[in-house]
Amino acid sequence: MSKPLYVLNGPNLNLLGTREPEVYGRTTLAEIEAACCARADNTPVVFRQSNIEGELVDWIQEAGREACALIINPAAYTHTSVALHDALKTLDIPVIECHLSNPLAREAFRHHSFVTPVADGMISGLGPKSYELAVDAALSLVARRVP
Template sequence: MKIIIINGPNLNLLGTREKSIYGDESFEGYLEKLKGTFTEVDLSYYQSNVEGELINKLHEVGFDYDGIIFNGGGYTHTSVAISDAIAAIKTPVVEVHISNIHAREEFRHLSLITKECAGMITGFGLKGYEMALGYLTSKT
């Protein structure tokens, strides 16, 4: 089973930025733990701060992979283009947010991508990625 985690803008700074919201663990460190837990999954990771690169990656993997875990960061609330890219692919996408977007600023309450995703996990910290993996691996 092939699953990719795709993280959007500013998520390359996990472990160093706004620790009270995002924690103090780097994503790379957390990814190694996920790989150790989900040994049956061919798990890959991609991060970009550039909207077009995220769209290109969705197009690249969206017809061959078994699942995509997507955290669009700030693009979640602004990008019709990313929403359209998710709608155009066949691979199921689970939307993940580390913080509870509904408990934050008003503009973060709206996700333009949720309607194109299998579901959304928000507010459980990095554990949300593990929850998404659990869902995707149970679907086979």
């Protein structure tokens, strides 16, 4: 069995579908998970969400040992977490930063990301489609690494 693709989600994303639908839409996190699994085809997906920064750090470290690649939507931690930055920096697998909205089109405090400098790429602003494109990107980077 191939290594799984990890998809990690940060704070408040458990409220998708009801939280600020004018920004994030009405798609739930469960629906995004189903779309990611379908898009990944034969690659297993480990899909998780936490409101706790340290738990996300633990899962990033786990992904470094267990995953073929990592997609992360750190949500608000994008703009505040040096801990996530440092954990992601240790990885030797492809990392895609993913956002439903476009942080650069929002409040000024959202314009800085601690994740972008340690990610291979970032997809944002396309709603739930951002996740599907992130799956494509992550698996494409994995395929390039295989001898």
